[in-house]
Amino acid sequence: MPVQNNQIFVRTTGKTEIVDLTPQISREVKESSVVNGAVTVFVPGSTAAITTIEFESGVINDLRKAIDRMAPEDVYYEHNERWGDGNGYAHVRAAMIGPSLHIPIVEGKMTLGTWQQIVLLDFDNRPRSRRIVVQIS
Amino acid sequence: MPVQNNQIFVRTTGKTEIVDLTPQISREVKESSVVNGAVTVFVPGSTAAITTIEFESGVINDLRKAIDRMAPEDVYYEHNERWGDGNGYAHVRAAMIGPSLHIPIVEGKMTLGTWQQIVLLDFDNRPRSRRIVVQIS
Amino acid sequence: MPVQNNQIFVRTTGKTEIVDLTPQISREVKESSVVNGAVTVFVPGSTAAITTIEFESGVINDLRKAIDRMAPEDVYYEHNERWGDGNGYAHVRAAMIGPSLHIPIVEGKMTLGTWQQIVLLDFDNRPRSRRIVVQIS
Numbered sequence: 182m183p184v185q186n187n188q189i190f191v192r193t194t195g196k197t198e199i200v201d202l203t204p205q206i207s208r209e210v211k212e213s214s215v216v217n218g219a220v221t222v223f224v225p226g227s228t229a230a231i232t233t234i235e236f237e238s239g240v241i242n243d244l245r246k247a248i249d250r251m252a253p254e255d256v257y258y259e260h261n262e263r264w265g266d267g268n269g270y271a272h273v274r275a276a277m278i279g280p281s282l283h284i285p286i287v288e289g290k291m292t293l294g295t296w297q298q299i300v301l302l303d304f305d306n307r308p309r310s311r312r313i314v315v316q317i318s
Numbered sequence: 319m320p321v322q323n324n325q326i327f328v329r330t331t332g333k334t335e336i337v338d339l340t341p342q343i344s345r346e347v348k349e350s351s352v353v354n355g356a357v358t359v360f361v362p363g364s365t366a367a368i369t370t371i372e373f374e375s376g377v378i379n380d381l382r383k384a385i386d387r388m389a390p391e392d393v394y395y396e397h398n399e400r401w402g403d404g405n406g407y408a409h410v411r412a413a414m415i416g417p418s419l420h421i422p423i424v425e426g427k428m429t430l431g432t433w434q435q436i437v438l439l440d441f442d443n444r445p446r447s448r449r450i451v452v453q454i455s
Numbered sequence: 456m457p458v459q460n461n462q463i464f465v466r467t468t469g470k471t472e473i474v475d476l477t478p479q480i481s482r483e484v485k486e487s488s489v490v491n492g493a494v495t496v497f498v499p500g501s502t503a504a505i506t507t508i509e510f511e512s513g514v515i516n517d518l519r520k521a522i523d524r525m526a527p528e529d530v531y532y533e534h535n536e537r538w539g540d541g542n543g544y545a546h547v548r549a550a551m552i553g554p555s556l557h558i559p560i561v562e563g564k565m566t567l568g569t570w571q572q573i574v575l576l577d578f579d580n581r582p583r584s585r586r587i588v589v590q591i592s
Contacts, residue, residue: 225571227570242396243410258513259516262513272509276507283418283557293362297417356592370550375533376532384525384526387525433500
């Protein structure tokens with residue numbers, strides 16, 4: 182079975198918006214007809230990240246607050262002084278969470294837990310159009 | 319060589335217990351007869367994570383303390399208010415560390431460092447039976 | 456196409472030095488002749504990590520400061536008391552950021568964003584010679 186490359190396009194509000202990508206990725210896994218394999222979810226860009234979480238608005242807000250504490254928007258960033266775009270915190274958050282996720286496919290389905298969703302975190306300080314690479318093999 | 323899907327089952331105490339999975343995964347890599355390939359270690363569920371660390375009880379406690387500081391158990395979590403299960407911190411920690419790890423296999427062995435072990439972190443606030451997917455290809 | 460295993464050797468100063476690996480990895484991807492596939496970047500060792508960031512000295516310093524706040528060098532570490540090597544903070548940081556990155560290759564190129572570079576973070580408290588495994592498949 183050759184590698185299958187798909188893309189998802191998402192418009193975000195930025196400002197640590199968290200978007201559930203699971204329905205689209207699940208559909209692509211199903212349409213790929215891969216029975217035993219894996220899916221890689223990768224976000225190109227240096228101000229966004231990929232992880233998994235229960236997509237429930239309470240805990241989504243909790244995650245946003247924890248990330249705010251880890252890399253606050255309002256501390257001093259050299260990046261902002263040099264480039265004036267005010268999104269230094271977004272770069273730092275993205276590097277700490279990471280842009281990539283690799284999930285096994287077993288018997289035609291991703292091995293996610295029942296309450297475990299794949300999410301995009303867009304840390305930038307403005308709305309963005311994001312492309313997510315979904316590679317199935 | 320086809321994809322080989324294995325599973326490890328672990329009983330944990332929860333409460334950020336950290337479990338060394340390396341002996342079992344190394345055995346599965348050996349039994350797979352894969353010479354050049356990779357292993358994916360993935361934990362289904364939204365309150366656990368996978369990473370590597372030197373499995374030495376001092377630094378294991380140090381990691382637990384650092385994660386406690388990053389997402390403390392006793393701050394306010396919306397998740398707890400809505401669902402009453404008290405494990406909001408566990409969801410947040412799991413999302414920040416991540417559920418997946420991908421390790422090359424070269425000449426029949428994982429390319430881990432000498433003091434680098436693969437660990438499960440179970441952040442839930444109660445004992446759990448965990449299934450870890452170990453995919454070798 | 457068989458799996459291709461390459462290595463990169465880097466001398467670092469330690470102390471959370473952040474090194475851009477992108478030029479070397481891009482060259483290896485090009486020389487591999489893989490058109491549709493993926494690259495895994497993995498650092499053996501328990502005091503270093505791999506992630507992506509815009510390799511711009513301002514935001515690199517910002518990331519170092521954020522990681523310093525997350526796992527400060529000067530808090531108490533059990534690891535230091537037991538082993539006397541003073542690098543407990545390095546182990547904790549490495550476990551929190553993670554040693555592995557998986558990036559799709561589409562049409563012969565990694566799907567990195569324009570300002571997104573692959574970096575090694577060496578957290579150890581002394582200069583190190585690091586080997587990074589670059590697996591292309």
